Amino acid sequence: MVLFIKKRAFDFREPITPFIWLTVFATLYEFIGTGLLEIKTSYWFQLYSFFEIVTLFYFFFKLFKTKYKIAFGIFLVSLVTTYSFSFFFWNENEGLIPNTVNKTSVTLFVLTFSFLWFKELFKKMEIQNPWQNADFYFVSGFSVYYSSTFFLFLLASLIFNSNVNFYDYWLVNIIATLILRTSLIIGIWKMKQD
Secondary structure, X not given: OHHHHOOOOOOOOOOOHHHHHHHHHHHHHHHXXXXXXXXXXXXHHHHHHHHHHHHHHHHHHHHHOOOOHHHHHHHXXXXXXXXXXXXXXXXXXXXXXXXXXXXXXXXXXXXXXXXXXXXXXXXXOOOOOHHHOHHHHHHHHHHHHHHXXXXXXXXXXXXXXXXXXXXXXXXHHHHHHHHHXXXXXXXXXXXXXX
């Protein structure tokens, strides 16, 4: 909704727009596909991982423009290889292990480029007030989400198959998602008008 209000819903010059659309689609799918139609989540986890890789890579690649081309190339090969490798663990009844495989490489990618972005931010001091910069909210939201859910996804299969209540642990994901989506909304509000 905020993208429509800001008249940026189809402005793909903004690096965050594809990820926002993925978030919208994911929210609708989880409600309709998983909730109402009860489609097995293993399909969704695998498909979402692919789009997550594409949209996050697009965001950071556009954010850094021509910098770190070698690092982006290495990570692109790593992300594609890891995603392909995750299919060896995928089956209709098991979506957690492939999701963990994908989340590991995506988290490493996000945290690496978030660190580089923050490093440049504080080194150059080109942005006088980060609180007024949209990218600050996007990168911060990604950093918080991926760093706080990394171990949850890494241990998800173990937690799910043990005698503990999986949904108590899943609260970490819910809170991290809330922080990410709040950061995305604030970031969209902070985007400059052309």
